[in-house]
Amino acid sequence: LAKTTQPISMDSYEGQEVNITCSHNNIATNDYITWYQQFPSQGPRFIIQGYKTKVTNEVASLFIPADRKSSTLSLPRVSLSDTAVYYCLVGALSYNTDKLIFGTGTRLQVFP
């Protein structure tokens, strides 16, 4: 499973767009990129998943360049409630086991 590297922390203000970049230089051909969000005292929560180019849902957008060695999670117009830890995970959907491999995550702090 590919190792991921992402910033330990980021600060932002309400209303701003936040972009969190994750590096995964050893991503395999059949790997997907998945982002989870975790609030204090809660379990991680799936945000978005993609394979290539751009994926958008009601929560975020995920940008994946052609070489797929990195990805960027984009949160439009963040609010205080977006303060959380964001994890970038890389792995195929159809391994014999589907264990998620979490890295250190990026701690996003949104200020008023």
Next chain:
Amino acid sequence: EAGVTQFPSHSVIEKGQTVTLRCDPISGHDNLYWYRRVMGKEIKFLLHFVKESKQDESGMPNNRFLAERTGGTYSTLKVQPAELEDSGVYFCASSQSRDNEQFFGPGTRLTVL
């Protein structure tokens, strides 16, 4: 629809005692996972059930940990005897199929004194 629930939310025990954690997955989810985060470390996979069968238990740290899922519904994770290094947050997750997202419970915070 109820989410993944875990019981208890907190547990404080002394070294050498036994603790049993329970996880109730989302109804209909055949896949159930246990993870844990020990102090200062990353969330680590422990094991994966498909219905009542253990699909992958490669993350179980040692034989003091025993996970069961009798009947393929709820699961228990027993630690016996507990050691200081077992302190941390234990998460349970479930998914409908192996190609679906995993839904996590709120976790059980275990403190071993």
